[in-house]
Amino acid sequence: MSELVPRPRGVLATTTEYIGEAVRYTVLLTQLAAAGVALGLLSEAVRSAYRYVEGCAASVDRLADKAASLHVDGDVVAAHYDAASVMRSVLEEADAMAEAASDLSVMFQQTADAHRADYGPVADAMNSKDGQVADREYYSNR
Amino acid sequence: MTAPVKRTQYTDSDLTVYDVIESDADMAQEILAGADHARLAAEKCEAMSDRLEALYSKILDLKVPGLLAGMVVRLIEKAETVKNRAEAVAETLPRASEAIAAAGQKAAAEDKHVADAVKDAGHVAPAKREYHEE
Numbered sequence: 001m002s003e004l005v006p007r008p009r010g011v012l013a014t015t016t017e018y019i020g021e022a023v024r025y026t027v028l029l030t031q032l033a034a035a036g037v038a039l040g041l042l043s044e045a046v047r048s049a050y051r052y053v054e055g056c057a058a059s060v061d062r063l064a065d066k067a068a069s070l071h072v073d074g075d076v077v078a079a080h081y082d083a084a085s086v087m088r089s090v091l092e093e094a095d096a097m098a099e100a101a102s103d104l105s106v107m108f109q110q111t112a113d114a115h116r117a118d119y120g121p122v123a124d125a126m127n128s129k130d131g132q133v134a135d136r137e138y139y140s141n142r
Numbered sequence: 143m144t145a146p147v148k149r150t151q152y153t154d155s156d157l158t159v160y161d162v163i164e165s166d167a168d169m170a171q172e173i174l175a176g177a178d179h180a181r182l183a184a185e186k187c188e189a190m191s192d193r194l195e196a197l198y199s200k201i202l203d204l205k206v207p208g209l210l211a212g213m214v215v216r217l218i219e220k221a222e223t224v225k226n227r228a229e230a231v232a233e234t235l236p237r238a239s240e241a242i243a244a245a246g247q248k249a250a251a252e253d254k255h256v257a258d259a260v261k262d263a264g265h266v267a268p269a270k271r272e273y274h275e276e
Contacts, residue, residue: 079245097227
């Protein structure tokens with residue numbers, strides 16, 4: 001239970017840190033797909049954090065119920081119910097973060113897929129051409 | 143020679159003030175650690191946005207036609223959203239941590255000295271409440 005929002009160290013870093021260096025078709029597709037996977041993992045991590053905090057809130061409520069049954073002072077019991085309720089207010093934020101990370105994960109994959117679909121044949125033709133590849137303007141059909 | 147007097151003790155507690163204090167402190171700490179992770183996630187998202195911005199300008203520079211540039215713009219926008227969400231989580235988690243820490247402190251202030259007195263006197267638990275009525 002030690003990772004509420006497990007470290008994204010390495011996750012987001014390694015997948016996007018190469019982006020911005022020399023951009024190449026094949027490498028870019030790999031990077032986009034990898035970033036998609038990394039954000040999917042981040043989303044999962046946040047969901048598991050969500051479940052952890054949800055479990056904490058439930059457990060604090062149970063503890064407060066038990067304390068009340070033992071006639072513990074009302075202020076102490078109330079402070080625990082309050083704490084459980086503050087924990088639940090975090091859940092909404094965590095859910096929104098998990099959702100956004102999941103959306104971004106899908107969008108990275110969609111970007112890779114769309115680029116492969118609308119540019120893949122060109123990349124293939126350019127890469128497999130024998131001899132010298134001319135300047136880009138030369139292949140224009142304008 | 144008389145046999146030593148048997149010391150009677152009752153171990154019938156499901157939940158003690160010590161349990162409450164310990165559980166609250168552990169939870170407060172775990173939740174606070176989560177806030178650090180969320181903060182780190184927000185920083186990584188920011189770095190990711192910067193790289194996506196750089197990617198966007200390279201794509202323009204390389205004159206890559208088609209959907210790519212437009213989709214990268216969408217990625218930049220969404221990365222910003224993820225960053226904002228992560229920051230929101232990083233801001234709200236410490237409040238939850240503080241609330242449970244405060245509840246634990248209240249529990250300690252209210253009842254720990256009694257439990258300590260029982261322990262210091264060498265007993266497992268005190269007598270029933272009514273025994274102490276005056």
